[in-house]
Amino acid sequence: MTAIFLHPDYTPTETSAKLTFGGNRLNRQSEERADDCVDVALANPSTRLMGFARGRVLVALGAERASGLHSLESLSAFAPKIDRAVLLGFDGDAARLAVPLGINPDEEGFSLPEPFKAIDYRSLARQQLLDAEELGIVAQGGAVLAWHANARFSGRSGQETVMVGGGVKRRCEADGRDEFPRTDPVVIMLITHGDRCLLGRSHHFPAGMYSALAGFVEPGESIEMAVRRETHEESGLFVGDVRYHASQPWPFPHSLMIGCYGEALTDIISRDESELDDCRWFDRETIRTLLQQNDSGGPHEDGALFLPPRLAIANRLVLDWAGLG
């Protein structure tokens, strides 16, 4: 599929275009939607829906690759909440919708009939079960449905809101005010000092995993200042020059990861113990070794250090710094 907004002879070459979840090519038509656009789409046999339940996507496993796009009919066994279906956009003439499912994969003994599985977004990406375009639909659909679930009421009036334009916005029934999907900008930065880079681990990381530091952009700051503030808060380091590298949509639940490099002006780490379990410098050779081990797959030995998987922008920041991109 070629997006309607991409020139047919042009393939994006920036780093962002290589990242997981960044492959969405739908024609969103966000500005020109009729109020009945979801109903019209549902009546069209070419329409395909992606079903979401508790951070998982319903996929049909195939011989080679799975698919997360289903006809309305084939979704009927999974309790689709049609009144909450959202129009994501179009692939050619065919509509793509996201719909919450009334199934609970967290329930004990939960199972689905062959060939269906409900698989979390990270596993779908890590195991390359879906192609780049469907992972792009996961990113959009997961983010939009998460926002709708958290925007059922107006934060200003406390009154109920209703979906407008097939889900591109919600309207407060009391005062007519429109609300738009929320996207949270997050800075994620590989801080370097000569031939070393800084990696840390949050308390909630899997044992052994180290990654680039990250944090939400706060009100009233630029991307570069957010990198400096967040790095200093977490590690005590001072950061000088900052350079943007790439960005990635990240549906956990609806972030925009903004990947940067930052040059440390100091190298003595004073870790924020409430935020980080550990934080240290790694030399380039160690990083290259870790990156090579990382792709060999399989479970990590107890206590062994490892880096985030390829689906994460942190991996790309490290990979490009190590010259292995």
Place this chain on the structure above:
Amino acid sequence: MTAIFLHPDYTPTETSAKLTFGGNRLNRQSEERADDCVDVALANPSTRLMGFARGRVLVALGAERASGLHSLESLSAFAPKIDRAVLLGFDGDAARLAVPLGINPDEEGFSLPEPFKAIDYRSLARQQLLDAEELGIVAQGGAVLAWHANARFSGRSGQETVMVGGGVKRRCEADGRDEFPRTDPVVIMLITHGDRCLLGRSHHFPAGMYSALAGFVEPGESIEMAVRRETHEESGLFVGDVRYHASQPWPFPHSLMIGCYGEALTDIISRDESELDDCRWFDRETIRTLLQQNDSGGPHEDGALFLPPRLAIANRLVLDWAGLG
């Protein structure tokens, strides 16, 4: 003032650091706040507050420069809503708060006693009435208070929320869920084609003003893809390579402007008439002339074209492209 997260011997040199509203240097201490931090700050005579009312800031005009930071006592005549005061951070040991005022500058016949004025954010910046650091506090305070006003109720439960940690977040009283300030990432792009750049005007712009195209980053897209999609939607042009240039906090009400350059692959414009009043190519010499006229100030002649003021990142994008930065 040097921010606690900036190395004392380092001055940021990136383009973002030159932009209006990007001068906030407060130590936010967002992670370590006691629940009574606002009360403690209000009891401290070194605390200063910035008062906000309907997109305006209360300033005391001085002989040289105005100030937007006031003692609690000097604010008392302006109906400060102390229960909605937010702790922004610290300048050294001195706390800085933002507080909504119960005054209505939009009311007919409204006036304030000398030397006070209530001035909108843009005018404060354009007339350089406040210094860069106070404009940075305007950016943070304006964004945070706007978010609080729109987050009084939980979007998920419809129940009331309460401020936590002096305003770094709000908590739903019904389910204990925390909500954090919202920052909306917006791409703003100067599209170029050889020696020309693309500028357009929205229907709501002042007559004669042309600026860079812009739009919200949507769920599931990278910065670069947002630039391509938005440009194509508004102008019909296809964009190839995209390059990040700078970012700017923009308190209208709480955006992060992400400024980029994009190279057009085509040059025939097909404007979205519902979005844009006009959209056209400008050669570099014309832009240089317009930039020089722009800084001469004063009201613009009827029908004369002009560019956004220096306070806008669009001006910086054009300025740097024209080689006049």
